[in-house]
Amino acid sequence: MTVTIKDVAQKAKVSTATVSLVLHNNNRIPDVTRRKVLKAIQDLDYRPSRIARGLVLRQTHNIGFIVTDDHFLKTEPFYTHIFLGTEFEARGHKYYILLNTIPSVFNEQNCLPRFVTEKNVDGIIIAGKVPAEIITCLEPYQLPLVFVDYHPANGKHCAVLIDNIEGGKKATDYLIDLGHRRIAFLGGDLDHPSIRDRFHGYKLALEEKKIPLDNKLIITSETMTSREAGAHAAVELLKKSKNVTAVFACNDAMALGAIQLFKSHGLRIPQDISIIGFDDVEAGITSDPPLTTIHVPKIDIGAQTMKVMVDILEKRVKKSHKVLISVELVVRASTRKI
Amino acid sequence: MTVTIKDVAQKAKVSTATVSLVLHNNNRIPDVTRRKVLKAIQDLDYRPSRIARGLVLRQTHNIGFIVTDDHFLKTEPFYTHIFLGTEFEARGHKYYILLNTIPSVFNEQNCLPRFVTEKNVDGIIIAGKVPAEIITCLEPYQLPLVFVDYHPANGKHCAVLIDNIEGGKKATDYLIDLGHRRIAFLGGDLDHPSIRDRFHGYKLALEEKKIPLDNKLIITSETMTSREAGAHAAVELLKKSKNVTAVFACNDAMALGAIQLFKSHGLRIPQDISIIGFDDVEAGITSDPPLTTIHVPKIDIGAQTMKVMVDILEKRVKKSHKVLISVELVVRASTRKI
DNA sequence: CTGAAAGCGCTAACAT
């Protein structure tokens, strides 16, 4: 059978309490005893059981990670990378991550992941936009929450956020610097704070350069931000406006979809139309042409998020702490000077 | 505080044993009692604690997922998708997955993931090639193991495997059907069973069509199977052999790397050279040209793997059970008839 | 400085 603290105690001829004490070397156990115990531990290759310890300490060393299923699947692997980032960071802090996707529309039935009802996590990371109701459902459990790439309107929660306004502005600035004036914005779901902020950055840049906003250049009727939505938005744009020279798509998926559609209409990228995305997703590297975009450090964001969580758990908290992640322009081949 | 089984018992005026019994409705508790208990449970919104239950039942309802860090990071998100597949399937079976990457070279120090030493998993899924030593380290823990996309030479473990031979053959057959005769193979790490099998499929196809094997067309000197390795293998190929018309790269990453390199040498794909990959990775959809490849159903593979694990855990085992996943040709634009 | 013992929340004999 598996070796327990009792076995160690017996072998070292001390009580289990003593073993436990040296394990958490808070108390100054005399060196002789400590050495005896340590030796027994080593000889037996004893490892404390996380489960048993969890029961008495009421902590699991698990962190829940919640994301809606469509975010995790239908779009580019953006949240997957954030997840991986939390995972890597977690390892260094002796935590494990429990992933749980939830439906993107609220569902009374199985509103909450099992890991919360079963008290199997010490805290929860919420990635991307989630139904507001779930946050309400979560409330009574008193678990530390940290949001990433989204946070609910009342700003009272911890969150690590991308600087989407800066990103939107950088993208648009770059297009303007390239000489473009008729710059379209392809977006979807303006309820989403990220999209809204990217759009805001776009408007800021135009305003700063005194370029008037033109509604014909702004397509925000999509509800998704998928590749398909990008293609669809692109046809809308082509219908509404003839003389676009550049487009800023609110994310790479839409940019890629738009590129595909433009090409199928005989437009060359970037000769006929420049296009810039946002996120810096893998597919943008090998697309034709490779996509100019705003790089978002996804792994790093995940790591930061986990760090905030650990800070909370270990009471080094600044309550409702926020972290803003800044983003960089990555120039590839889908944009050109005119 | 959190509501426990005692609270329920008290409220229903029964003992905790009775509550536990109705919870696992094995015994036929009279309906009156059962209803009383159920009502108390509902009123109190009681949920059993996984931790406490785990302690007595000696099961965690966690499954460990081990993969080497370079598999998980440096290559295309192949194992990420397999991981996701296990995750989705796990949810349906009330399990959670604990992910743990390990170094790809054996490391005496922290040989084993914490989740095994701390007894925090009921079984382990091992994805991709791992150092043989880790399997030895794992042995004493007596945990059910299931391998996915790799398995150690002695065939005594459960495994779900891709039909790489079939895939390699399908890829090569297709190239041959297109009229190609001088077909190169770009590979790396022939120690890896998957690569070896794909190569085997390649040879099988040639043999069947009586096309002699030409060593000048076979590049297997790479140790990695990354995009960079693909580019590097491509220059080797160009050095060794002038009149190649098609290449079968052992995976998409290498194919994509090779394409990039060929293009930089002024070769057009597929006009000058046809290329086919293996895996069907996202980036292949938007690459230039979109990549013809062998589709591997990654999510599904993950799900199958988890199913095998559950079968083992619930004793519906066929010991050392194997599952072979078959693969399909996906024709896109990187190959042409000659 | 160390050991005895209570208890974390739950399950499963064993009694009644």
Added chain:
DNA sequence: ATGTTAGCGCTTTCAG
């Protein structure tokens, strides 16, 4: 049919 009780492996007062 239901309750009593002894653990599961660990931590932590509280005595000694």
